[in-house]
Amino acid sequence: MTSNSDLHTKACCAELYQSDLARMLLGDSLHPGGLRLTNRLGRLMGLSRGHWLADLASGRGASAGAIARSFHCRVIGIEYGREAVVDARRLSLDAPVPADSWFIQGDAEMPPLKPGSFDAVFAECAFSVFPDKELAIAQAAALLKPGGRLGMSDVTVEPGFLPEELNTSLGQMLCVTGALGMEGYADLLSHAGLVNIYREEASLHVSELLTKIKAALTTFSVLAGMVGSQEQTPVFGELSPETDWLGLVGRLERLVSAGQLGYWLYVGERPA
Amino acid sequence: MVDSRKLDGKLRGKQDADFIFHEFTRSICPQCKRVIDAQVIIRDKKVYMRKRCPDHGWFEGIISSDAKMYVDSIGFNKPGTIPLDFTTEVDKGCPLDCGLCPEHKQHICLALIEVNTGCNLDCPICFADAGAGFSLTLEQVEGMLDRYVETEGNPEVVQFSGGEPTIHPGLPAMIQAAMDRGIGQVMVNTNGIRLARDDKFLETMAKLNPVIYFQFDGLRRETYRTIRGEDLLETKLLALDRMERVGLDAVLVAAIEHDINLDEVGAILEFGLENPAVRGVVLQPVTHVGRHIPFDAMRRVTIPDVIHGIVEQTNGRFLLEDFVPVPCCFPTCQVNSYVYVDEGQVTPLPRLLKIEDYLDYITNVALPKVPDAAQIREALEGLWSASAVPGSDKTTDQFQCACGPGLDLPFGIDHLNKHIFQIAIKDFLDAYTFNVKQVMKCCVAVLVPDGRSIPFCAYNSVGYREQVREELTRQQKEGKF
Ligand code: SF4
Ligand code: SF4
Ligand code: SF4
Numbered sequence: 001m002t003s004n005s006d007l008h009t010k011a012c013c014a015e016l017y018q019s020d021l022a023r024m025l026l027g028d029s030l031h032p033g034g035l036r037l038t039n040r041l042g043r044l045m046g047l048s049r050g051h052w053l054a055d056l057a058s059g060r061g062a063s064a065g066a067i068a069r070s071f072h073c074r075v076i077g078i079e080y081g082r083e084a085v086v087d088a089r090r091l092s093l094d095a096p097v098p099a100d101s102w103f104i105q106g107d108a109e110m111p112p113l114k115p116g117s118f119d120a121v122f123a124e125c126a127f128s129v130f131p132d133k134e135l136a137i138a139q140a141a142a143l144l145k146p147g148g149r150l151g152m153s154d155v156t157v158e159p160g161f162l163p164e165e166l167n168t169s170l171g172q173m174l175c176v177t178g179a180l181g182m183e184g185y186a187d188l189l190s191h192a193g194l195v196n197i198y199r200e201e202a203s204l205h206v207s208e209l210l211t212k213i214k215a216a217l218t219t220f221s222v223l224a225g226m227v228g229s230q231e232q233t234p235v236f237g238e239l240s241p242e243t244d245w246l247g248l249v250g251r252l253e254r255l256v257s258a259g260q261l262g263y264w265l266y267v268g269e270r271p272a
Numbered sequence: 273m274v275d276s277r278k279l280d281g282k283l284r285g286k287q288d289a290d291f292i293f294h295e296f297t298r299s300i301c302p303q304c305k306r307v308i309d310a311q312v313i314i315r316d317k318k319v320y321m322r323k324r325c326p327d328h329g330w331f332e333g334i335i336s337s338d339a340k341m342y343v344d345s346i347g348f349n350k351p352g353t354i355p356l357d358f359t360t361e362v363d364k365g366c367p368l369d370c371g372l373c374p375e376h377k378q379h380i381c382l383a384l385i386e387v388n389t390g391c392n393l394d395c396p397i398c399f400a401d402a403g404a405g406f407s408l409t410l411e412q413v414e415g416m417l418d419r420y421v422e423t424e425g426n427p428e429v430v431q432f433s434g435g436e437p438t439i440h441p442g443l444p445a446m447i448q449a450a451m452d453r454g455i456g457q458v459m460v461n462t463n464g465i466r467l468a469r470d471d472k473f474l475e476t477m478a479k480l481n482p483v484i485y486f487q488f489d490g491l492r493r494e495t496y497r498t499i500r501g502e503d504l505l506e507t508k509l510l511a512l513d514r515m516e517r518v519g520l521d522a523v524l525v526a527a528i529e530h531d532i533n534l535d536e537v538g539a540i541l542e543f544g545l546e547n548p549a550v551r552g553v554v555l556q557p558v559t560h561v562g563r564h565i566p567f568d569a570m571r572r573v574t575i576p577d578v579i580h581g582i583v584e585q586t587n588g589r590f591l592l593e594d595f596v597p598v599p600c601c602f603p604t605c606q607v608n609s610y611v612y613v614d615e616g617q618v619t620p621l622p623r624l625l626k627i628e629d630y631l632d633y634i635t636n637v638a639l640p641k642v643p644d645a646a647q648i649r650e651a652l653e654g655l656w657s658a659s660a661v662p663g664s665d666k667t668t669d670q671f672q673c674a675c676g677p678g679l680d681l682p683f684g685i686d687h688l689n690k691h692i693f694q695i696a697i698k699d700f701l702d703a704y705t706f707n708v709k710q711v712m713k714c715c716v717a718v719l720v721p722d723g724r725s726i727p728f729c730a731y732n733s734v735g736y737r738e739q740v741r742e743e744l745t746r747q748q749k750e751g752k753f
Contacts, residue, residue, distance in 0.1 A: 033454070034454050035451070035452060035453065035454035036421070036426060036453065036454030036455075037454070038454065039421065039452070039453045039454055065452070066451075066452035066453075066454075067452075069445075069448060069449065069452050070414070070449065070452045070453060094479070095448075095479075096444050096448065096476045096479040096480050097444055097445045097448035097480075208426075
């Protein structure tokens with residue numbers, strides 16, 4: 001891939017990320033399945049009233065708030081981005097229905113929290129972007145009380161199957177560049193000494209997302225054709241007709257149906 | 273041998289019946305609610321249901337004032353989707369096993385949670401028969417939502433209703449609970465009084481931003497006096513102004529009755545199209561369940577009356593063909609239309625695209641040969657469904673896809689949200705029109721704390737509402753919640 005097209009992709013990606021389209025497709029929680037999967041993960045972790053939780057890479061706190069309210073738990077979110085932490089605090093103060101959630105700035109790979117004091121720790125689309133996954137999982141597992149559970153939901157890419165055009169910032173945004181395979185995460189959990197490892201496939205949510213993207217792209221390309229290719233549209237921005245976005249989405253869909261690209265939930269338990 | 277002459281000496285001759293026998297189904301007795309056989313017949317180009325209860329005799333009522341529309345709608349019947357889990361077993365037979373029992377033919381697109389029975393009004397027409405009863409706790413509602421997630425996997429829409437949900441102090445937390453579970457669209461069904469009067473409540477709603485399913489029966493004071501028992505026009509207009517100010521989207525919901533406001537359907541629609549807070553209009557012929565004023569079962573309002581009313585009262589802005597049956601439920605239950613509104617110009621989507629080419633599943637075997645036909649069908653299915661919520665990003669997305677090839681649209685989603693307008697006409701069943709085949713494919717259900725989801729028209733007509741209310745009221749009195 002030439003640096004020119006790389007730049008082009010980056011521009012597209014930034015545009016896409018800030019666009020109405022991304023918000024529409026991903027919503028506030030910015031991962032496939034949204035709060036639906038967050039809720040599922042909460043159930044799989046067996047959360048109940050009064051539990052203490054840590055949310056690794058908590059972003060703007062949408063999941064932490066939802067988990068805290070749905071399961072009547074107390075959640076501490078760790079997030080590296082300062083702005084995101086400020087937003088998360090502001091949103092939580094401003095929330096019409098308060099949640100027991102607090103946010104601190106810090107490195108989610110090495111959370112500044114007291115080991116052995118959490119009933120559960122969860123991380124959504126986080127391990128796929130952590131550069132040192134072994135260290136991160138060891139730290140996360142150490143936060144758990146004996147019997148506590150670690151829940152994880154993440155993008156899976158089977159080794160060697162990442163399409164070249166996704167080895168880019170677009171790929172980063174989609175959490176696929178550093179993603180492990182389906183077994184990879186399970187191994188990670190067991191290497192950290194966690195037991196009773198459970199996994200559940202949620203790849204359907206990726207297919208749903210791709211279908212939505214495809215519908216939007218189809219419409220846009222039909223419309224772009226109608227209004228003339230010179231026309232730049234507010235949502236479409238740099239996503240020019242030369243880029244074969246539909247082709248890419250199609251390749252991704254095939255990877256999902258072949259089981260090479262997916263989204264999985266994992267839960268592991270710290271031995272009592 | 274039988275004498276072929278009558279006593280008066282005239283010859284007996286065979287005569288044609290004055291009706292066409294259309295179908296045989298099951299219904300209930302309007303008096304004792306027992307399940308009885310029923311015939312659907314067509315007479316004078318109108319459709320009637322005729323049935324006999326062994327104890328209470330014969331009953332007849334109109335179900336559609338336009339037989340052609342009724343019969344033509346049948347093709348718009350999409351295969352149902354099976355939910356992930358059923359809650360009851362098949363035992364006594366439909367509609368006594370709700371629900372959902374494994375014989376049900378559709379999953380739930382839209383779930384209703386009636387959070388209380390009390391209301392700040394006392395309308396002469398109220399299908400919920402609002403008054404003293406129960407008020408659910410947040411824990412109960414959370415349990416119902418969790419069950420809904422279990423049975424649906426990806427539940428689409430929840431509507432909080434009552435009674436009057438806005439007088440329940442726990443409503444904001446309940447709305448939030450639905451959103452926290454990832455349920456895409458949350459609606460609040462309200463008479464709007466609290467939105468008109470309570471600043472703090474309005475502000476809380478603005479933050480949560482549910483779609484307001486707003487009772488709005490017309491623009492005449494007399495209409496409110498008759499249907500709601502008092503002149504509410506000012507309050508309604510004030511509530512709408514306030515919703516607009518804080519950015520809440522409203523859908524106007526009108527109960528339509530002969531000699532009261534059937535002549536106002538055009539005006540309600542035009543008003544909605546012009547009001548910046550309004551994203552859609554739902555016109556519902558009055559269902560004669562709960563509290564209602566005296567009525568004639570042979571002269572009730574049906575879907576075609578509303579469509580004809582709109583066409584006649586809007587100076588040619590709308591045509592009969594702009595209204596298309598909804599395929600996800602039984603197609604005689606609801607018709608929808610979508611319009612794109614820009615600077616006072618109104619373009620109904622069915623003028624841009626032959627909807628029946630995509631949504632008539634029975635007569636059309638193949639999709640039209642245009643690129644993206646499958647995606648257009650998918651988008652249209654989303655729009656023509658009970659879960660399409662006007663003003664939502666999802667609905668906008670589908671509108672954009674569905675009408676893309678025929679219309680030069682500005683592209684911003686937010687822009688489209690403000691320009692797409694939904695018109696829905698829903699004819700809920702009552703004891704005279706109750707047809708088992710419709711409830712069996714119903715996609716609108718009332719969630720009950722014990723985990724059941726009961727198809728809305730069965731809930732209202734068969735006796736479930738009364739049973740659930742009695743049980744919950746008793747439990748609450750006994751301090752069980
Ligand atoms: S309406 Fe549906 S759930 Fe109820 S009894 Fe009939 S088939 Fe079963
Ligand atoms: S119709 Fe609505 S507003 Fe009127 S009494 Fe019933 S619940 Fe209350
Ligand atoms: S609620 Fe009644 S009218 Fe609506 S889909 Fe169900 S049966 Fe049909």
